[in-house]
Amino acid sequence: MHPAGPLKVLFLCTGNSCRSQMAEGWAKALKPGVIQAWSAGVEPKTLDPRAVKVMAEAGVDISGQRAKDVSELDGIAFDYVVTLCDHARESCPLFPGPVKRVHAGFPDPPYLASEAQDEEEALGHYRRVRDQIRAFVANMPESLDHPPQ
Numbered sequence: 001m002h003p004a005g006p007l008k009v010l011f012l013c014t015g016n017s018c019r020s021q022m023a024e025g026w027a028k029a030l031k032p033g034v035i036q037a038w039s040a041g042v043e044p045k046t047l048d049p050r051a052v053k054v055m056a057e058a059g060v061d062i063s064g065q066r067a068k069d070v071s072e073l074d075g076i077a078f079d080y081v082v083t084l085c086d087h088a089r090e091s092c093p094l095f096p097g098p099v100k101r102v103h104a105g106f107p108d109p110p111y112l113a114s115e116a117q118d119e120e121e122a123l124g125h126y127r128r129v130r131d132q133i134r135a136f137v138a139n140m141p142e143s144l145d146h147p148p149q
Helices: 019-030 049-057 086-091 109-113 119-138
Strands: 007-013 035-041 080-083 100-103
Touching: 007 019, 019 035, 019 049, 019 119, 049 109, 049 119, 109 119
Parallel strands: 007 035, 007 080, 080 100
Antiparallel strands: none
């Protein structure tokens, strides 16, 4: 925690449908009082039902979250903007103030699952990325200085 209270962190992805939603859910579950989390997308879609399912398996309910355009969060003075995919990193809008941009790239579960032979194999991709994101968030704020590439 920093002197002004919890760190304000925005997790940014392209669609705000999966990885950024997972990161927001993990931050709220694992880091209350340390991190105040939001997620958004540069081209928002809808919340991915498989992401909701695998997070629920891990005890985190993200079913009430929704995909948001980053412009909906104008006016929030974030301490960190964490991009979780290359497209979001490349098209990340400018934020006012001393915000720190961090890129923590994770594989795209829907893309990985697109060639799965069955639903269980597809969910396996989601679970693996869910667990990678959990490890990153669990080590925040320290992991912000050494994010996965």
